[in-house]
Amino acid sequence: MTHERTPDRLILAGGRIVDPSQSLDRVGDLVMENGRITQILPPGTGGAGVVRNVEGKLVTPGLIDLHVHLREPGFEYKEDIESGTRAAAAGGFTAVCCMPNTNPPIDTASTVRYILERAQEVGAARVYPVAAVTRGMGASQLSEMADLKAAGAVAVSDDAFPIQNAETMRRAMEYCAQLGLVLMTHNEEKSLTEGGAMNEGYTATILGLRGMPRVAEDIAAARNIFLAALTGCRLHLLHMSTAGTVRLLQRAKCEGMPVTGETAPHYWCLTDAACEGFNTNAKMNPPLRTDADVAAIIHALADGTIDAIATDHAPHAAHEKDQEFDRAPFGVIGLETAFALTYTHLVQRGILSLSSAIEKLSTGPARILGLPGGTLAPGAPADVAVFDLQEEWTVAPDEFRSKSANSPFLGQKLIGRAVFTVLGGRIVEV
Amino acid sequence: MRHLLSLRTTDTADIRRILETAVAFKEILERPVKKTPTLRGRSVVTLFYEPSTRTRTSFELAAKIMSAEAVNITVAQSSVTKGESFKDTLLTLQSLTADCLVLRHPSSGAAELASRYVRVPVINAGDGCHEHPTQALLDILTIWEHKVVGREDDTYPRALSGEHAFDLTGLTVAIVGDVAHSRVARSNVWGLTRLGATVRWVGPSTLIPADANRLPISVYNDLREGLRDADVVMALRLQTERMEQGLLPSLREYARYWCVTADALKCAKPNALVMHPGPMNRGVEISSEVADGGGGIRAVMGSQVTNGVAVRMACLYLLMGSGIAQSEVRE
Numbered sequence: 001m002t003h004e005r006t007p008d009r010l011i012l013a014g015g016r017i018v019d020p021s022q023s024l025d026r027v028g029d030l031v032m033e034n035g036r037i038t039q040i041l042p043p044g045t046g047g048a049g050v051v052r053n054v055e056g057k058l059v060t061p062g063l064i065d066l067h068v069h070l071r072e073p074g075f076e077y078k079e080d081i082e083s084g085t086r087a088a089a090a091g092g093f094t095a096v097c098c099m100p101n102t103n104p105p106i107d108t109a110s111t112v113r114y115i116l117e118r119a120q121e122v123g124a125a126r127v128y129p130v131a132a133v134t135r136g137m138g139a140s141q142l143s144e145m146a147d148l149k150a151a152g153a154v155a156v157s158d159d160a161f162p163i164q165n166a167e168t169m170r171r172a173m174e175y176c177a178q179l180g181l182v183l184m185t186h187n188e189e190k191s192l193t194e195g196g197a198m199n200e201g202y203t204a205t206i207l208g209l210r211g212m213p214r215v216a217e218d219i220a221a222a223r224n225i226f227l228a229a230l231t232g233c234r235l236h237l238l239h240m241s242t243a244g245t246v247r248l249l250q251r252a253k254c255e256g257m258p259v260t261g262e263t264a265p266h267y268w269c270l271t272d273a274a275c276e277g278f279n280t281n282a283k284m285n286p287p288l289r290t291d292a293d294v295a296a297i298i299h300a301l302a303d304g305t306i307d308a309i310a311t312d313h314a315p316h317a318a319h320e321k322d323q324e325f326d327r328a329p330f331g332v333i334g335l336e337t338a339f340a341l342t343y344t345h346l347v348q349r350g351i352l353s354l355s356s357a358i359e360k361l362s363t364g365p366a367r368i369l370g371l372p373g374g375t376l377a378p379g380a381p382a383d384v385a386v387f388d389l390q391e392e393w394t395v396a397p398d399e400f401r402s403k404s405a406n407s408p409f410l411g412q413k414l415i416g417r418a419v420f421t422v423l424g425g426r427i428v429e430v
Numbered sequence: 431m432r433h434l435l436s437l438r439t440t441d442t443a444d445i446r447r448i449l450e451t452a453v454a455f456k457e458i459l460e461r462p463v464k465k466t467p468t469l470r471g472r473s474v475v476t477l478f479y480e481p482s483t484r485t486r487t488s489f490e491l492a493a494k495i496m497s498a499e500a501v502n503i504t505v506a507q508s509s510v511t512k513g514e515s516f517k518d519t520l521l522t523l524q525s526l527t528a529d530c531l532v533l534r535h536p537s538s539g540a541a542e543l544a545s546r547y548v549r550v551p552v553i554n555a556g557d558g559c560h561e562h563p564t565q566a567l568l569d570i571l572t573i574w575e576h577k578v579v580g581r582e583d584d585t586y587p588r589a590l591s592g593e594h595a596f597d598l599t600g601l602t603v604a605i606v607g608d609v610a611h612s613r614v615a616r617s618n619v620w621g622l623t624r625l626g627a628t629v630r631w632v633g634p635s636t637l638i639p640a641d642a643n644r645l646p647i648s649v650y651n652d653l654r655e656g657l658r659d660a661d662v663v664m665a666l667r668l669q670t671e672r673m674e675q676g677l678l679p680s681l682r683e684y685a686r687y688w689c690v691t692a693d694a695l696k697c698a699k700p701n702a703l704v705m706h707p708g709p710m711n712r713g714v715e716i717s718s719e720v721a722d723g724g725g726g727i728r729a730v731m732g733s734q735v736t737n738g739v740a741v742r743m744a745c746l747y748l749l750m751g752s753g754i755a756q757s758e759v760r761e
Contacts, residue, residue: 202641206438208538208560208613211640278539322517324537326558 006426009033009049015059015386020359021375030059032382035425039378052427054386060358061374062094062383062421064365065335066262067238067310070127072118074103079315079403081115082122087402090430091335092385092418095126095373099159100137107132107143109151116152124428128154128371133172133183137161140168142175149179154369157184159238164190166223173233182369184236185224187245188286192216197326199272199287207278209325214293217286218244225252225259236368237261239312241286243296250305260368262308264334265341266408268297274408280321280328282408284314301360302351308364311338315404333402337395337409339387343416382425391417433545433552434745436561437620445621446595451744452571452737453590458495459740469498469751475528476502479535484708484735485555489532492742496751516540520547530750551749559611564745565707566617568738570596570625572730573662576703577601599626604656606632606690607666607715610639614707615666619647632656633688636677653688657697664705665690665716681714691717692725704729
């Protein structure tokens with residue numbers, strides 16, 4: 001990150017400005033003053049200040065990732081707030097929500113404050129803590145959610161440790177509802193996935209690996225939607241991977257329920273066949289699914305059922321992934337590839353317009369949690385991403401800003417890459 | 431062929447070459463002095479993370495007959511959980527300058543993982559529920575000997591080399607029991623079907639893995655339907671923990687509906703071959719009468735064990751001994 005002073009007036013000159021929040025797509029000068037966006041002017045009329053020429057580049061609201069594991073405190077050998085936010089900036093993200101499965105977990109106000117302070121000191125992107133629903137993510141006693149919210153938690157989730165007991169989930173939702181907190185759920189009926197290492201199906205069968213059936217996600221998502229209907233809780237479905245969960249979200253939305261959902265690039269780019277050769281970089285939870293699920297996810301992104309693209313950036317050290325498949329931890333990194341995977345696989349193939357792709361990566365996530373950003377409207381924080389849509393690049397393990405390289409896309413050729421971001425009116429070089 | 435990790439990823443030509451070599455080595459096993467200098471000065475490490483008597487002994491014997499040194503390392507599960515990673519164990523062994531690693535491990539894919547760390551050939555002696563290629567190769571050799579070589583029809587191809595070597599076209603093999611957890615069943619599917627045999631998986635639906643119908647096999651829940659007109663019936667060991675896992679109601683019910691008995695065998699072809707990878711649970715997956723080959727039943731478990739030594743000699747020889755293998759190294 002740069003430690004320079006924020007310029008009083010910063011102009012990104014001559015770029016193609018795409019802002020889905022204003023249905024805007026035109027070439028112009030984006031003007032920022034004192035950390036806020038002030039106006040978009042015709043090219044060449046931005047006036048004086050620090051001028052950065054971005055002709056031929058794409059200028060968008062800074063991307064916002066609802067689902068990131070920054071690993072600090074506790075697992076700094078995998079990632080920390082500095083490296084994780086640098087990875088975010090390299091991917092065009094200006095804000096990330098960090099999940100609470102740290103050590104200690106984010107279940108006290110002091111840990112929330114610690115993360116916010118660290119992010120202030122070393123962050124190359126804004127960090128919004130997501131606090132635990134239950135103490136220690138132990139799925140029994142509720143965490144002090146009012147306190148956590150007051151300290152700055154933007155949502156709550158037990159992500160990797162989904163609450164299995166329906167009564168506990170019901171009470172958690174009731175408690176969240178009164179606080180207006182969004183509850184984010186990883187949807188997994190654990191009794192169906194015990195010992196599982198990948199999606200249940202042909203590949204698991206030929207590899208002799210224990211499978212995790214798709215219905216485990218569907219059943220948990222259905223239960224959580226029913227409980228949200230009962231309690232009035234704002235529910236957000238994390239990393240949707242199945243056609244079944246897509247249908248459930250669609251139905252909940254048709255019924256007018258305030259339920260939202262996200263998916264991650266690996267769920268539309270890959271199927272469980274990527275686990276062939278016992279590739280632990282293709283091991284995550286929920287696992288990679290089938291062609292039918294990929295088709296449903298893509299369709300749901302196109303028709304708007306899925307509100308956001310998140311990464312579930314989950315760094316793990318090489319020695320942890322270099323293990324027997326069933327012993328290796330779940331998770332893949334994603335911050336530095338998400339935009340290019342969206343652009344290459346969805347925009348270039350005509351599934352999403354450029355504007356709706358940006359929407360899923362910025363405006364959509366901001367709306368889900370009511371975060372500032374996700375827009376280039378005057379008065380908004382000057383959080384901006386600049387991309388080069390001409391750049392073709394190959395995903396290489398030694399180029400990540402993340403401390404870890406556990407990506408299932410190593411060696412893939414992608415198109416589109418962040419050039420730099422602007423965070424609060426200050427340029428963050430990647 | 432650089433390693434032997436799974437039959438699914440082994441060329442059919444290589445499968446034939448191993449079998450052809452095994453047939454040649456079998457002759458040595460019939461000699462009074464069972465010793466050749468073939469692999470003198472070479473060493474084989476057998477690294478077993480699971481208890482095994484017959485497979486480990488079979489590999490050791492195969493190595494010793496060819497004058498190689500065989501060192502066995504049995505890793506107790508407790509010491510694995512104590513700390514040393516699989517990778518570090520392998521790197522230590524690598525430094526001990528063995529010439530070949532034979533690995534048995536409870537995790538599927540362990541042999542493939544090992545092949546990425548060590549520079550010497552790796553032979554998979556069973557990894558989790560994935561594959562057990564040498565077991566399938568010895569099964570295939572046994573089937574070929576009893577069903578093809580011994581056949582009276584002279585027009586049937588019995589070539590030992592070339593495109594039609596070890597051709598099993600026309601034979602139906604029924605694999606009965608806990609196929610979901612069986613690495614033997616998986617390796618046999620790939621090996622047998624590559625050589626032209628028809629394979630069936632027979633067992634209760636809770637012991638048939640997901641999407642089994644996408645493999646080149648047919649699935650039967652009913653034992654007698656599954657055995658109908660089969661040339662070979664292969665029973666698999668049933669682990670008693672399947673009851674605790676809620677996959678089966680009881681041993682009693684399993685035995686009643688899926689035990690390979692003399693009566694059930696009447697559905698198969700007369701002269702059908704009965705096989706079992708061992709160790710057997712008599713009265714559970716196979717009746718004692720069938721296991722002992724009484725009443726004209728052709729139980730060939732003894733041949734399987736003998737052929738196991740020949741097949742393992744062939745694998746060791748081709749992977750570490752022969753100039754052919756070295757010149758045809760494929761990554």
